[in-house]
Amino acid sequence: xxxxxxxxxxxxxxxxxxxxxxxxxxxxxxxxxxxxxxxxxxxxxxxxxxxxxxxxxxxxxxxxxxxxxxxxxxxxxxxxxxxxxxxxxxxxxxxxxxxxxxxxxxxxxxxxxxxxxxxxxxxxxxxxxxxxxxxxxxxxxxxxxxxxxxxxxxxxxxxxxxxxxxxxxxxxxxxxxxxxxxxxxxxxxxxxxxxxxxxxxxxxxxxxxxxxxxxxxxxxxxxxxxxxxxxxxxxxxxxxxxxxxxxxxxxxxxxxxxxxxxxxxxxxxxxxxxxxxxxxxxxxxxxxxxxxxxxxxxxxxxxxxxxxxxxxxxxxxxxxxxxxxxxxxxxxxxxxxxxxxxxxxxxxxxxxxxxxxxxxx
Amino acid sequence: xxxxxxxxxxxxxxxxxxxxxxxxxxxxxxxxxxxxxxxxxxxxxxxxxxxxxxxxxxxxxxxxxxxxxxxxxxxxxxxxxxxxxxxxxxxxxxxxxxxxxxxxxxxxxxxxxxxxxxxxxxxxxxxxxxxxxxxxxxxxxxxxxxxxxxxxxxxxxxxxxxxxxxxxxxxxxxxxxxxxxxxxxxxxxxxxxxxxxxxxxxxxxxxxxxxxxxxxxxxxxxxxxxxxxxxxxxxxxxxxxxxxxxxxxxxxxxxxxxxxxxxxxxxxxxxxxxxxxxxxxxxxxxxxxxxxxxxxxxxxxxxxxxxxxxxxxxxxxxxxxxxxxxxxxxxxxxxxxxxxxxxxxxxxxxxxxxxxxxxxxxxxxxxxxxxxxxxxxxxxxxxxxxxxxxxxxxxxxxxxxxxxxxxxxxxxxxxxxxxxxxxxxxxxxxxxxxxxxxxxxxxxxxxxxxxxxxxxxxxxxxxxxxxxxxxxxxxxxxxxxxxxxxxxxxxxxxxxxxxxxxxxxxxxxxxxxxxxxxxxxxxxxxxxxxxxxxxxxxxxxxxxxxxxxxxxxxxxxxxxxxxx
Numbered sequence: 001x002x003x004x005x006x007x008x009x010x011x012x013x014x015x016x017x018x019x020x021x022x023x024x025x026x027x028x029x030x031x032x033x034x035x036x037x038x039x040x041x042x043x044x045x046x047x048x049x050x051x052x053x054x055x056x057x058x059x060x061x062x063x064x065x066x067x068x069x070x071x072x073x074x075x076x077x078x079x080x081x082x083x084x085x086x087x088x089x090x091x092x093x094x095x096x097x098x099x100x101x102x103x104x105x106x107x108x109x110x111x112x113x114x115x116x117x118x119x120x121x122x123x124x125x126x127x128x129x130x131x132x133x134x135x136x137x138x139x140x141x142x143x144x145x146x147x148x149x150x151x152x153x154x155x156x157x158x159x160x161x162x163x164x165x166x167x168x169x170x171x172x173x174x175x176x177x178x179x180x181x182x183x184x185x186x187x188x189x190x191x192x193x194x195x196x197x198x199x200x201x202x203x204x205x206x207x208x209x210x211x212x213x214x215x216x217x218x219x220x221x222x223x224x225x226x227x228x229x230x231x232x233x234x235x236x237x238x239x240x241x242x243x244x245x246x247x248x249x250x251x252x253x254x255x256x257x258x259x260x261x262x263x264x265x266x267x268x269x270x271x272x273x274x275x276x277x278x279x280x281x282x283x284x285x286x287x288x289x290x291x292x293x294x295x296x297x298x299x300x301x302x303x304x305x306x307x308x309x310x311x312x313x314x315x316x317x318x319x320x321x322x323x324x325x326x327x328x329x330x331x332x333x334x335x336x337x338x339x340x341x342x343x344x345x346x347x348x349x350x351x352x353x354x355x356x357x358x359x360x361x
Numbered sequence: 362x363x364x365x366x367x368x369x370x371x372x373x374x375x376x377x378x379x380x381x382x383x384x385x386x387x388x389x390x391x392x393x394x395x396x397x398x399x400x401x402x403x404x405x406x407x408x409x410x411x412x413x414x415x416x417x418x419x420x421x422x423x424x425x426x427x428x429x430x431x432x433x434x435x436x437x438x439x440x441x442x443x444x445x446x447x448x449x450x451x452x453x454x455x456x457x458x459x460x461x462x463x464x465x466x467x468x469x470x471x472x473x474x475x476x477x478x479x480x481x482x483x484x485x486x487x488x489x490x491x492x493x494x495x496x497x498x499x500x501x502x503x504x505x506x507x508x509x510x511x512x513x514x515x516x517x518x519x520x521x522x523x524x525x526x527x528x529x530x531x532x533x534x535x536x537x538x539x540x541x542x543x544x545x546x547x548x549x550x551x552x553x554x555x556x557x558x559x560x561x562x563x564x565x566x567x568x569x570x571x572x573x574x575x576x577x578x579x580x581x582x583x584x585x586x587x588x589x590x591x592x593x594x595x596x597x598x599x600x601x602x603x604x605x606x607x608x609x610x611x612x613x614x615x616x617x618x619x620x621x622x623x624x625x626x627x628x629x630x631x632x633x634x635x636x637x638x639x640x641x642x643x644x645x646x647x648x649x650x651x652x653x654x655x656x657x658x659x660x661x662x663x664x665x666x667x668x669x670x671x672x673x674x675x676x677x678x679x680x681x682x683x684x685x686x687x688x689x690x691x692x693x694x695x696x697x698x699x700x701x702x703x704x705x706x707x708x709x710x711x712x713x714x715x716x717x718x719x720x721x722x723x724x725x726x727x728x729x730x731x732x733x734x735x736x737x738x739x740x741x742x743x744x745x746x747x748x749x750x751x752x753x754x755x756x757x758x759x760x761x762x763x764x765x766x767x768x769x770x771x772x773x774x775x776x777x778x779x780x781x782x783x784x785x786x787x788x789x790x791x792x793x794x795x796x797x798x799x800x801x802x803x804x805x806x807x808x809x810x811x812x813x814x815x816x817x818x819x820x821x822x823x824x825x826x827x828x829x830x831x832x833x834x835x836x837x838x839x840x841x842x843x844x845x846x847x848x849x850x851x852x853x854x855x856x857x858x859x860x861x862x863x864x865x866x867x868x869x870x871x872x873x874x875x876x877x878x879x880x881x882x883x884x885x886x887x888x889x890x891x892x893x894x895x896x897x898x899x900x901x902x903x904x905x906x907x908x909x910x911x912x913x914x915x916x917x918x919x920x921x922x923x924x925x
Contacts, residue, residue: 021874021907066869070877077876105696106892108884133887135696144515145664175513175523219510245891246854269865272852279852 006038007046014051014079018072019064026079031086040087041122044080044115045204052076052111060303062310073111084118095126097149099211100176102130102139104155104164104184112182112204113154119204120152125211136167143176150177150215152207153197155184158300159283162238162290165195169224172198177215181207191291196229230292237332238289245282248328252278255324278321280304285325288338297338298345305349319346398482399465403429405445405475407438416481419460434460437467437479444469444477457484464488500642503531507646511653515660518548518560524614524624524650525552532643533610533626533635535602538650539567540622541577551599565596567623573597576613576623585610585640590630597625604629610643614651617659621651674700674736676899681875681906683713684781688876689901690883694727694844694894701897702731703842706739708746713781718742718749721840721901722774722795731897734768742776752776752791752827756817763818771818775840779903786832786905791825793817796846799864800830801837801878805871807864810838832905835872844898845882850890858889875904 010033017025033043052073059069101117103110110132117129128146130139143151151171155164161184168178179199180192189200198215201207227233241248253275257263266274280300288297301322305315326339393400399416403409409427417423423432430438436458456467463485470478510523521538528536529552540548545564552558567574571592572583590606598606607630614621624647628635635643679687693701705721720742724731741762745755755776763772773795779788790798794816800808814825832838841863848858866885870878879902886898 021872023874066881067871067873067877070870070881071873074874074877074880106887108880108887133692133883137697138699141664144660147514147516147519173513174515175510175519246852249852249854275852 003038003042004046006036007033007042010036010038010043010047011050014047015054018051018055018075018079019068021068021071021075023075023078026075027082030079030083034083034086040083041119041205043083044118044122048076048079048083049112049115049204060307060310062307076111077114080114080118084121087118087122096124096212098126098128098146099150099152100128100130100139100142100146100148101152102134102154103132104153104157104160104167105134105136105139106160106163107155107157107184108132109156109182110154112156113152116152116154116181116204116207119208120211123208123212136163136170139167140170140174143171143174148176150179150198150211152179152181152211155180155182158184158191158291158296159287160184161191161195161287161296165226165229165290168195168197169226169229172196172218172224175217177218179207179210179215186293191293191296194229194291194293196224230290232292232334233290235334237334238286240332241282241286241289241329241335245279245286248282248325249275249278251328252321252324255327256320259320259324274317277304277308277317278325281318281321281325285335285338285342289334292334294338294341297342301342301346302349305346315346315349319343322346396480398480400481401429401433401479403441403477403479405477407441407445410476419481434458440467440469441477441479444471445475496638500645503527504645504649507649508653511650515657517654517657517661518550520650520654520657521548521550521622522552522558522560524654525550526558528552528624528626528643528646528650529554529556532639532646533628534632535599535627537597537599537625537627538614538622539565539573539577539597539625541620542567549596553599553601556599556601559600563596569594570597570611572609572611573623573625576611577620579613579615579620582613582644583611585635593625593627598627602627602629604631606630607632608634610635610640612643612647614647614654616651616655621654621658624650671699674732676705677707679705679707679719679901682709682717683715684906685717685779685786686875686904686906687717687719687902688874688879688904689721689899690879692844692883692887692895692898694897698728700729700732700735702727702735703844703897703899704732704735704739705840705899705901706742708743710780716749716778716780716789718746719777719779719840719901719903720774721842721899722772722793723842723844723897723899724772725770727897731770734770734772737766737768738763738772738774749776749778752778752789753825756791756793756814756823756825760817760820760823764821768818771816773816775812777838777840777903781905784834784905786836786903788830788832788838788903789827790830790838791827793823793825796841796843798830799839799841799867800832801839801867801870803833803835803871805868807867832903834905835907837867837870837873837875837878837902837904839867839878839882840901840903841882842897842899844896845886845900848886848890848893848895848898850893854891854893858886862889872907873904874906875902878902878904 010029014026014029017029030043030047033047034040055069055072058064099120101113103113117127120127128142130142153164153167164184171178177198179201180197181201185192185200192200198218199210201210284297284300288294301318305318308315322339322343326336329335394413396413397415399419400413401409401416402411407429409423409425409429411425412423420432429441440456457464463483465481466484468480468482507527510527511520514520514523521540525536525538535553538550546562547565548560548562550558550560567577572588575583585608588609588611590609593606593609606627608628610626612624614624626643676689676691679689687707689705691703693699702724705719708718710717722738724734738759741759745758748754774793775795775798776791777788779786790810790812791814792812793814797812798810800810810828810830812826812828815823817823830838846858846860846863849855866882870881879900882900
C-alpha cells in the first residue's frame with residue numbers, strides 16, 4: 001500500500017482529534033502512524049497538512065466556528081512539534097546546507113511554512129525557521145548574520161504580495177536567492193515569477209526538490225526597483241487606491257446607504273462588517289492592480305460570495321459595492337477594467353467554494 | 362574594388378591612365394611625394410616602383426625595385442598579391458597591420474596596368490586611445506561591479522568570498538584573501554579563475570612571505586617586482602593552481618584604522634607578469650574591498666553586541682506549566698526593533714503547589730530607552746518573588762526602587778499569581794494603574810477583573826487592590842497593553858480598535874487554548890492596523906486547559922514542550 005493510501009485512516013482520526021481540540025489524542029494519532037511505518041515526511045504532508053487544509057475549508061463552509069478553527073490549528077502545531085521532535089532523535093544526518101524559512105511580512109498563516117521547515121530538516125538541511133509575522137528588516141538582518149543558501153518565502157494572502165515583492169528584492173539585493181511558495185503566489189507560481197522570485201514550488205516536496213537541485217545566487221548588482229519588475233505600476237493607480245483606501249470605503253458606505261435605505265437601519269456591528277467587506281474589496285483591488293492580474297480580484301470575489309452565502313448573507317451586496325467603487329474610480333482605466341471583470345465573474349459564479357484566497361480568517 | 366574612403370581624389374588620376382606608372386610623378390607632381398602619409402607604388406609582380414618621402418622614412422631599407430615582401434611585413438605583401446590577383450573574399454574593411462611599432466590602415470588604388478598605389482594611413486594613436494578608453498571602461502566596470510557586489514552583503518565570510526572571486530575573475534589567475542589574525546589563526550579565502558571559492562582557517566606564519574606581514578600590519582605595500590614568486594609557500598596557492606607562480610601582487614586591504622586583511626594576486630610563470638598599471642589597479646580594488654570588509658566587520662560586531670545586550674530584554678517564551686496554559690505575544694512599535702516599552706515576564710512555581718507569577722506591563726515611552734527600564738523592572742520583580750504572596754508589598758518595594766533610580770519614567774503593570782486547584786485555576790490579580798484583565802467564560806461572556814491600583818514609579822506611595830479570580834476549564838484570563846485597544850486603523854482607516862471590539866473578539870475565543878487566544882487577538886489587532894503606525898503591543902493569556910490534567914498523557918507533553 002502506498003504511503004498516501006496508508007495515511008488516509010490516520011488523517012480521519014487526526015481530524016477528529018483536532019476539532020475536539022484534543023492535543024494528546026492528536027499526538028497519539030501521529031505517533032501510531034509513525035510506529036505503523038509511515039515516514040515522518042508522509043505524516044507531515046499526507047496526514048497533518050490535509051487536515052489543516054480541511055480546517056480552512058470547513059471554516060469557509062461555516063461548518064466550524066472561529067474558536068474551533070483556532071483551537072484545531074493550535075493542536076496541529078503541537079502535533080507537528082511532536083513529529084519533529086521524534087524525528088530529530090533519529091538518524092544524525094550531515095546538514096546539506098543552511099536555509100531560512102519565513103513568511104511574508106504581515107502573513108498570519110505560518111502553518112504551511114512550518115511544514116516546509118520540518119520537511120527540509122528531515123531532508124538534512126539546517127533550517128532557520130522565522131515563523132509568521134516576521135518584519136522584512138528582521139529577515140534581512142538574519143540573512144546578513146547567517147548567509148544562507150536560500151530563503152523560502154511563504155505567502156497565503158494575495159493582499160500581501162506587495163510586501164512579498166519587497167522581501168524578494170531585498171533578499172536578492174543581499175545575494176540570497178528566494179524560493180517562493182504558498183497560495184498567494186498563484187496556482188502555477190505566476191505571481192512568484194512576476195515578482196522576480198528565483199524559483200517557485202507548489203508544495204513542500206517540490207520546494208525540497210528545487211533546493212536539492214541547487215539555486216544559483218542572484219547577481220547582487222542586479223538590484224531592482226519595483227517598477228523594473230512591474231512597469232504598469234508607473235500609472236500610479238495602485239498607489240492612489242492604497243492612499244485613498246479609507247476615503248473610498250467611507251464614500252462607498254455613504255453611497256450604499258443612499259442606494260439601499262435598508263443599510264441605514266444596520267446595527268453598529270453590521271455596519272462594521274459591511275465596512276470590512278468593502279475594505280477587503282479595496283484591498284484586493286489594490287493587490288490586483290499591483291500584480292496586474294484580474295484573476296486575483298475575481299477569485300477573491302467569488303470566494304467571498306461563497307463565504308457570505310454559507311452564512312446566509314446574499315452575495316448581491318458585493319456586486320453593489322463593485323458598482324459604487326467603479327463609479328468612484330472611473331478615472332482609473334485599469335481599476336475600472338478589474339471591477340468590470342469582477343462583476344462579470346460574480347455573475348457567472350457557479351458557487352465554487354473549493355479554492356480561493358483566505359481573507360476573513 | 363572601389364575607391365577606398367579617405368583616399369585623396371588625385372589617386373584617381375591613375376585610373377585608366379595610359380601612361381606608365383613611372384610617369385606618375387609627372388602627373389601628381391610634388392603633391393604625391395610630399396603627402397604626409399606613406400605611399401608606395403608596387404607593380405603587379407610585387408616590385409616597388411616608387412616610394413614617397415614618408416614611406417622612405419617608414420621603410421628606410423627600401424629602394425626602388427626591391428620586392429615588397431622583402432621590405433614590408435607579410436600582411437601588406439599578401440594583401441598586394443590579393444589585390445593584383447583579384448582574389449575573391451578579400452576582407453571588406455580597411456586592411457590594417459603593424460609596421461615596426463606602429464599600426465597602419467592600407468588603402469590600395471589599383472590602376473589598369475596592374476600597378477597598385479598603397480596609401481598607408483597611420484592609425485596607431487587612435488588605436489592607443491581606443492585601447493586606453495576600453496581599459497578605463499573595463500576597469501570602471503570592474504570597480505562598479507565590485508562596489509555593488511561588496512556593498513550587498515554585511516556578512517564577513519561572504520564579503521571575503523566575493524572579494525577573492527572578483528579578484529580572480531578580473532585581476533589575476535588566482536587570488537587569496539588573508540584575513541587579519543584571530544589569535545594566531547588566519548582565515549584564508551582562495552579563488553581560482555573558473556574554479557570554486559573556498560575558505561579555511563589555519564595557523565600560518567605571515568612573516569614567511571615577503572610583503573604579506575607588511576600588508577597585514579598596515580605598512581606601505583611592497584612593490585610586486587620585489588616579491589620573489591618562488592618564495593610563495595604552498596598554503597598560499599589555491600587548490601588546482603598547479604603551475605609555479607610567475608608574478609605576485611600583495612595588496613593591503615585598508616580598514617577603519619586597522620588593516621582589513623591582505624589580497625594576494627597570483628599569475629603562473631607561463632602568463633605575462635603584472636604591469637605597473639595592473640598593480641595600481643589592484644590597489645584601487647583592494648581599497649574598495651577593504652572598506653566593504655571593514656563595514657561588514659563593524660556591523661557584525663555591533664550586531665553581536667546588540668544581541669548580547671538584548672537577550673535579557675527580549676520577552677520570555679511562555680508554556681504550559683503545572684496544569685495551566687500560558688501564552689503571550691509581543692510586537693514592538695517599530696518593526697525593525699525587537700524590544701520596546703511593553704513587557705511581560707514568567708516565573709513558574711517550583712512545584713504545582715507553588716504559585717506561578719506572571720507580570721505584564723507598560724513603561725511610559727517606547728524604543729530602547731523604555732526597554733532598558735522594562736529590564737530593570739523585570740529584574741526587580743524577579744528579586745521580589747519570595748514576597749509575591751503579598752502583591753501590595755511587591756508593588757511598594759518596586760515603586761521605591763523605581764523612584765530612587767535615575768529613570769524619570771513610570772510604569773503600569775498587572776501582577777498575577779496563578780495556581781491550579783483541582784480542575785480549576787485560581788489567579789490572584791493586581792493592577793497597578795494598568796488596564797484591568799479580561800476573563801472569557803466558557804459561555805462566551807467577557808468579564809473585567811475589578812482590580813485597580815496606582816501606577817508605579819511616580820508617587821511616593823502606591824496602593825492596589827488584589828482580586829482573586831477562578832477559571833473553569835476552557836476559560837481564559839487576558840492581560841494586554843493599550844497598544845492593542847489604541848491600535849488605529851480599521852476599514853475606515855482612523856478608528857481605535859477599542860475595548861468593545863476586543864471584548865467582541867474575545868467572546869469568540871471561548872474554549873480556545875491560550876496560544877490560540879493570543880494569536881487571534883494579535884491577528885485582529887494587526888489586521889485592524891493594516892500598514893499603519895502603532896504603539897508597542899503585548900498580550901498574555903492564562904488558560905485553564907479544557908482537557909484534564911497532565912497525567913492523562915503518559916509523559917508526552919514534556920517532550921512537546923521542549924521541542925517547541
